[in-house]
Structures are given as C-alpha cells and as structure tokens.
Ligand SMILES: Cc1cc2nc3c(=O)[nH]c(=O)nc-3n(C[C@H](O)[C@H](O)[C@H](O)COP(=O)(O)OP(=O)(O)OC[C@H]3O[C@@H](n4cnc5c(N)ncnc54)[C@H](O)[C@@H]3O)c2cc1C
C-alpha cells in the first residue's frame with residue numbers, strides 16, 4: 003500500500019511540527035548515525051542558534067558547494083580550531099548584546115585529537131557555548147583511520163588486526179572525564195538510540211550560561227561494518243552492554259546515569275559489527291580481547307553504578323518508551 | 333530593497349533540498365498492516381487490537397461500537413469466553429498477555445449502563461425477510477448481522493426467552509442473569525421480530541419457513557444428550573448432567589445425595605460439579621479420560637472445559653480424576669453404589685485414536701450417584717431430512733448446507749464448530765454475510781488472508797514492562813449462591829491495560845519513524861494518510877536505509893525492492 007495524502011508533499015515538508023534546522027538532501031550514507039544525531043540536536047535547540055562546524059563528515063555531507071542543508075547560520079572551521087571559532091562567534095554576539103546560542107560541532111577526531119587544544123581553551127575561558135562531539139569512533143571522512151576515540155581492539159584501516167595486535171592496541175580516551183575536569187557546569191553523554199534522552203540533554207545544556215559539552219555516540223554503518231538499518235540497534239547495544247554509559251556530570255561530579263536493568267553481554271554488541279569480526283575467531287588472543295572488552299564494560303557498570311534494580315521498566319527509565327500519539331518522554 | 337532571509341528561511345537553489353537523495357534508493361519502505369494475533373485467534377472474528385486502540389485513546393463508546401460491529405454480546409463473551417485471544421497475545425511472550433476478555437466485559441457493561449445504542453439502522457419495511465431458528469448465541473448473532481445488512485428478521489425459539497445455553501445451563505455465578513437479560517434485551521430491540529415459544533417441527537415446518545422467507549438460518553444448538561451406558565448397563569435412577577444443570581439453573585435445586593461421580597471433561601461436567609458442591613453434596617468427583625489442561629498438554633488431550641473454570645472447581649473442593657474411565661458400575665439392586673475406575677488414555681493405535689484401559693490399575697470409588705455429562709447432539713425434530721441421521725449438520729464455515737439453497741446453519745449444530753459461544757457468534761456473522769451474498773446472487777466476502785504478525789516481528793525495545801491489571805475474585809468460602817465470582821476491571825484499570833497493548837501490526841502513531849529517519853523522509857500528516865496512519869514517506873529524499881522499518885515497534889513498516 004502506498005501512502006498518499008491530499009496535501010502536496012512540499013507543503014507537508016514545510017508544516018512539520020518541528021524545526022527543520024538540517025534539511026533533507028544531505029549526502030550522508032544510508033542510516034548515518036551522525037546525520038540523525040545532528041538533526042536531533044539542532045531540532046531540539048530551535049532556530050535561535052549559530053553553528054560552528056569542524057571539518058569532517060558532517061560538514062562535508064551537509065554542505066557541498068553551492069548547497070547546504072542548514073537553515074541556521076553555520077560556519078565551517080578548520081579541523082583543529084572549532085573551539086576557537088565558536089569562542090569568537092560567542093564573543094561577537096555578546097558584544098552585540100544578542101542572546102543567540104552558539105553550538106560547536108565536531109567529530110571525534112576533531113574533538114578528542116586535533117581540535118582538543120582549542121576546545122580546552124574554550125572551556126577554560128568559560129565561553130557560553132555548547133560543544134557537541136559526534137563520536138563515531140574514527141576518522142571516517144578520510145576513510146576510517148583510528149582516532150583516540152576508537153575503542154580498544156576495533157579494526158580501522160590504521161589499526162588492522164594482525165600479528166602485532168588485535169585491532170587498536172590502545173584504549174578509548176575517556177574524554178568525558180577530561181572535559182569534566184575543566185570544572186564546567188554541564189557535560190553529558192548521549193546516544194542516538196535514546197532520542198528523548200538526547201534532546202533532553204541538549205535543552206538542559208542550552209539552558210545553562212557557560213560552557214557545556216555533549217558526547218553523542220553515533221554509529222557509522224560504513225566504518226563500523228553494519229547495515230544502515232542496524233544503526234539504532236547497534237547504538238542501543240553499546241548502551242545496554244555498559245560500553246557506552248549515558249551519564250551527566252555537573253562541575254565535574256557525576257549527576258546522573260541511565261540505569262541498565264537488562265544488561266546485555268558485550269559480545270552481542272561486538273558481533274553486530276564487522277570492525278570486531280576478528281574477535282570471534284577461535285584463538286586465545288581473540289578470546290582474551292573479548293574478555294578485556296567485557297571487563298571494560300563491567301568496569302563502567304561498577305564505577306557509574308549502572309545496574310538498576312527495578313524490573314518494571316526497560317534499561318532506560320522509559321527514555322525509549324513510545325506511546326500512542328507520539329507522546330515521548332522528552 | 334535587498335531580500336532579507338529570516339532565520340530559518342532559505343533560498344531553494346542554495347539548499348540541499350535541491351538534491352534528491354531518493355535517487356540513491358534500491359529498496360523502499362512501505363506501510364504494511366498485519367493481523368494481530370488476538371484478532372486472528374478470535375472465534376467471533378473480533379479485532380481486539382482495533383478496539384483496544386480506541387480504549388487507549390479514551391474513546392470507550394467508539395471502542396464498543398467497533399467491537400459490536402462484529403460481536404453484539406460483549407458483556408456475555410466478556411464473562412464466558414475461553415479467550416483464545418489472550419493465549420495468542422504477543423504480549424504474553426514479553427510479560428503477561430493483555431487482559432482482553434476483561435476489557436471486552438468492561439465495554440459491554442458500560443454500554444448497558446450508559447445505554448449506548450447499537451450502531452444499526454432499522455431495516456426498511458420493504459426489505460427482504462429472513463427467518464432465524466434458535467435464539468442462542470448463533471441465532472442472535474445471525475439475526476443481528478442480518479439486520480445490520482438491512483434485512484427484516486424473524487427470530488424463533490421454542491423457549492419463552494432468548495439466550496439458548498447461556499440462559500438454560502450457564503450458572504449465574506459465571507453469568508449474572510441481569511447482565512444476560514440486559515444485553516440480549518438490548519440486542520433484540522435493534523429491530524428483530526422475536527417469536528418465543530415457536531418450535532420448528534411443531535409450530536411451523538421448514539418448508540413453510542422457506543416459502544415465507546427469502547432465507548432461513550438454523551441455530552438449534554445441541555439439545556439431545558448422547559446415549560450413555562457402561563457395557564449396556566445403566567442404573568434405574570439415571571440423571572443426565574445437562575438436565576440436572578438446567579434444573580438447578582431454572583429452579584435452584586437438584587436431587588439430594590452425599591457423593592457423586594460426574595463422567596466427562598467438558599463445561600457441563602465442571603459446571604455441574606460446582607453446583608453440586610453448592611447444593612451440599614459432600615464429595616464430588618469428575619472422571620475424565622482426558623488430561624488436566626496445562627503447559628505442554630496438547631489441546632486434543634486436555635479436558636475441553638475452560639481451564640479457568642477447572643481451576644475454580646478444584647479450589648472449591650471438586651476432585652478430578654484425569655486419565656480415568658469407568659470399567660463397571662457397582663449396583664445394589666438397580667441402584668448405584670459405586671464405580672470401578674481404571675486408568676485410561678486416548679492413544680494412537682494403528683493410525684486410529686482409541687481409548688485404552690490399562691489392566692491392573694483398577695480402583696473402586698463409592699458414590700451414590702453417577703452422572704454422565706458426555707455431550708449433546710442436535711435434536712433432529714423438525715429437521716430430519718436435512719440431518720440424514722447425522723448428529724450435526726454438514727456445512728461449510730459460511731453455514732451453507734450442500735445442495736440446500738437458502739438454508740444456512742451455525743453454532744453448536746454445525747459439524748466442525750468449535751462448541752463455544754464465541755464460535756457460535758462468529759458462525760452467525762459469517763452465515764449472515766453468506767445469506768446476504770446469496771440473496772444478492774454474489775459470493776460471500778473473501779476470507780481475510782492478512783498474515784498474522786509474530787512476536788519476533790515486533791521491536792519490543794520500545795515497550796515497558798508493566799504488570800497485568802488483576803480483577804477481584806470472590807474468595808472460595810463466599811462462593812455459595814449466585815453471586816458472580818469474577819469481578820471486572822475499573823475504567824482506570826482498563827485504560828492501563830490498553831496502554832500495555834503493543835498494537836501489533838497497526839501503526840499507533842508513536843512517531844518513532846518520524847523521530848529516527850536521518851533524512852527527514854518521514855513526514856507527519858494531520859489528515860489521515862490513505863493507509864490509516866499519519867505518516868507518509870518523502871521519496872524525494874528517502875535513501876531506503878531501512879532504519880524506520882527496523883525500529884517500528886509494531887511491525888507496520890517493511891522494505892521492498894525497488895527497480
Ligand atoms: C453447561 C455449559 C457450559 C458452557 N460454558 C461455556 C463457556 O463458558 N464458554 C463458551 O464459550 N461456551 C460454553 N458452552 C458452550 C456454548 O454455550 C455453546 O457453544 C453455545 O451456546 C452454542 O450456541 P448455539 O446458538 O449454537 O446453541 P444454543 O445455545 O444451544 O441455542 C440454541 C437455541 O435453539 C433453540 N432451539 C433448538 N431447537 C429448536 C427448534 N426446533 N425450534 C425452535 N428453537 C429451537 C433452543 O431452545 C436454544 O435456545 C457451554 C455449554 C454448556 C452446555
């Protein structure tokens with residue numbers, strides 16, 4: 003059955019009950035987690051914002067000259083200076099007496115690695131900016147190179163499994179603790195699998211005067227090796243296994259964590275992705291790395307106190323619960 | 333003046349809207365309605381998913397109207413149906429099934445209380461006339477649906493009141509007569525011409541009916557008890573189970589005894605066992621060669637009585653002897669003083685099902701009544717030449733009797749019927765549709781072949797665990813008279829139950845696809861889209877990633893190849 007309405011589709015596009023800051027027609031891959039995340043962030047933020055966008059997939063796929071998907075003022079920065087650009091935009095708006103919020107956006111490469119110094123400076127100077135990191139755990143736009151965000155044991159083109167190592171040798175950088183150590187008012191992690199929670203955190207951050215930070219786990223079907231239709235399922239398993247805890251930190255202190263009531267084995271998450279394929283060979287090294295990743299998840303569960311105790315809800319406090327008529331939780 | 337673009341405004345050529353990513357697509361999403369298991373399993377043909385949706389929206393009257401478009405007796409089925417819908421309910425594989433039967437009862441009761449009118453127009457005077465014989469659930473349903481289809485209906489029953497078995501044999505503690513009277517009374521007043529105390533074969537013949545009416549529906553039920561004896565021996569003071577039950581239901585009394593053994597595993601046996609207990613019989617035994625129903629017991633091996641009723645009988649002190657048969661009646665003179673029991677089981681023997689007795693397992697049970705409740709068959713009176721000495725009518729599921737134009741049959745009297753009230757209601761509806769088709773010289777409507785959605789086709793990550801709402805049940809020591817044993821659910825409980833429903837196979841406007849499409853290729857509509865949902869796909873931009881299909885909680889979106 004094909005759906006038809008009497009209303010022309012172009013009119014429908016313009017009468018959706020949400021702010022379409024990021025328009026259709028962008029060139030992201032099928033099922034791109036980052037595209038979804040950026041859409042959710044900007045739609046929650048509303049029209050009174052300006053964006054500073056680091057080089058990376060998001061910048062490339064939304065804005066191929068001469069077109070752009072953005073319906074809000076948007077400025078592209080270098081890979082390494084988004085924090086500095088956003089600081090300048092904020093200072094200029096302030097000088098004009100405007101209350102428009104600045105949102106800086108970058109990938110994990112642009113945030114954890116190459117733009118980190120500018121970001122740290124922005125936080126230290128106390129600019130009134132929300133910095134959003136779309137964490138797809140590698141340099142995806144240039145063809146899947148490892149970043150300091152790439153998880154331990156994951157395969158990238160620069161961390162191939164082989165004799166020397168089972169994928170990336172090092173650990174994923176604990177960026178949220180480093181950010182929180184700047185003693186900023188609000189820092190949080192979110193996931194595209196929990197859109198209500200994600201939007202809530204955007205609104206919470208924007209309501210705060212001062213630097214805030216959001217790290218969003220955003221699957222990359224191409225780089226992680228799964229079908230586009232699995233993006234949410236994979237992101238959900240990352241949370242449910244404890245590998246990607248959803249937490250909030252205020253002034254460096256843990257202020258909230260989404261409890262896991264039905265903890266899933268890490269192997270379930272890993273199995274869904276080709277980048278961890280080598281961990282499922284019948285070899286002692288593979289088994290050891292599997293256990294290692296499980297231990298990392300267990301460690302998260304322990305330090306953030308993720309294990310909930312009420313069997314009456316899913317592991318999201320209802321954040322992913324849907325209801326008739328679309329009344330979501332946030 | 334220079335053009336000023338407002339914030340959020342844009343110039344079309346400068347935006348990516350200009351770029352139609354829909355051209356990348358090799359597969360596309362489409363909305364696909366599947367039948368919910370509760371719908372597929374209902375013998376009456378009700379679509380519980382649809383009316384539960386209305387309850388969830390707070391539209392109780394609309395919910396009832398949707399329900400009675402199929403089953404006009406929800407206050408009754410809401411009490412006596414064995415609810416296979418709940419057994420099939422997908423939610424049962426998540427935590428506990430939706431309390432569908434109790435929501436149905438609530439709606440039925442609410443309609444009576446509020447006086448909601450059946451959504452039926454009175455037939456025109458000039459419309460064709462149909463006769464319905466038997467005012468049990470099958471006949472009532474057929475009459476009602478014929479009126480809905482615009483026919484003038486005359487409904488005959490040999491008894492002074494309508495209801496069939498519901499009135500003559502169902503104990504009031506299961507079905508209060510106030511409820512039965514109210515619902516059947518309201519149903520008859522939709523414009524059915526009811527003629528009580530008219531017996532086919534005595535007051536009118538089938539030929540007369542055929543001459544006077546354009547079509548005839550027969551719903552006579554099973555009125556004759558099956559013959560029973562043990563190797564040709566019967567006691568002199570034989571009482572048949574169904575007769576005792578009817579006596580108690582009508583008069584409130586049964587012949588006194590101190591202990592009794594009832595033979596049979598159906599509803600009559602169980603209902604009788606419980607009323608004997610109420611009548612003061614100290615020891616009541618039920619002897620059946622079937623099993624107690626339970627997990628892992630195949631349906632064909634289990635007692636046919638409703639499991640819930642069996643449980644309540646056990647609670648009330650009835651002793652059930654499963655896998656047991658009677659080898660010998662122990663008589664003193666012509667009076668029974670006991671039975672010799674033996675372990676028995678129905679088994680495959682040379683390709684045939686046979687009840688086999690196991691030697692060496694004989695025991696003696698002393699009782700002063702042995703009461704057969706081994707089933708009924710059609711009373712051929714007035715219908716002899718249609719029955720051909722069979723115990724039930726041979727007819728297809730539409731009630732069409734082979735070679736008999738214009739005569740239709742349904743309910744217990746139809747061979748292959750489910751022997752349940754909801755089955756009788758379904759038979760009546762289907763027969764009405766078949767009659768309508770026959771009179772229009774067309775074919776009956778096609779069977780609905782929509783596939784049923786399985787639990788695995790849902791994405792249950794979006795549903796919360798929530799306990800099933802429980803009704804109040806009368807404690808055993810207060811189950812004496814006719815007070816109803818099972819309570820109903822309150823309006824707020826019913827709403828909570830409706831919220832638990834997964835809406836299997838039908839969009840419930842949860843917004844998930846709209847929220848999760850990375851390409852904003854799901855658009856929301858205020859008006860209903862043509863498929864009944866509130867969403868359309870924007871195929872100019874949909875890349876066909878399949879995320880929406882994967883994440884739709886209720887399985888309403890599927891992908892299909894394109895090109
Ligand atoms: C004790 C007992 C308990 C039961 N409990 C349940 C239960 O809990 N749940 C459930 O789903 N089912 C139950 N059943 C089965 C259910 O009652 C029947 O399947 C259902 O009533 C069949 O409906 P019907 O309309 O075909 O026949 P009936 O209900 O038997 O109605 C037939 C009607 O036709 C009339 N009639 C017959 N012959 C003539 C004639 N020649 N002329 C005029 N009128 C005639 C009769 O008077 C009667 O009113 C029970 C049955 C019994 C006996």
Ligand SMILES: Cc1ncc(C[n+]2csc(CCOP(=O)(O)OP(=O)(O)O)c2C)c(N)n1
Pocket residue numbers: 036057058059060081082108109110111112113116136138140141142143144149
């Ligand atoms: C200084 C500099 N080095 C390298 C590049 C090439 N480059 C462009 S995008 C990109 C990868 C971006 O990775 P990330 O920040 O994680 O974003 P993603 O593409 O994964 O979303 C690289 C290495 C560049 N543009 N500038």
Ligand code: SF4
Pocket residue numbers: 368369370371380381384420421422423430432832833834835836
């Ligand atoms: S969850 Fe709802 S729609 Fe699904 S089978 Fe149960 S009652 Fe029917």
Ligand code: SF4
Pocket residue numbers: 033360361848849850851852853854869873874875876877878879880881
């Ligand atoms: S999620 Fe969007 S792009 Fe993907 S198949 Fe569905 S409508 Fe198309």
Ligand code: SF4
Pocket residue numbers: 838839840841842843844845846865867883884885886887888889
């Ligand atoms: S995801 Fe929700 S809104 Fe979309 S089709 Fe499925 S039930 Fe309807």
Ligand SMILES: [Mg+2]
Pocket residue numbers: 109110111136137138139140141142
């Ligand atoms: Mg990246």
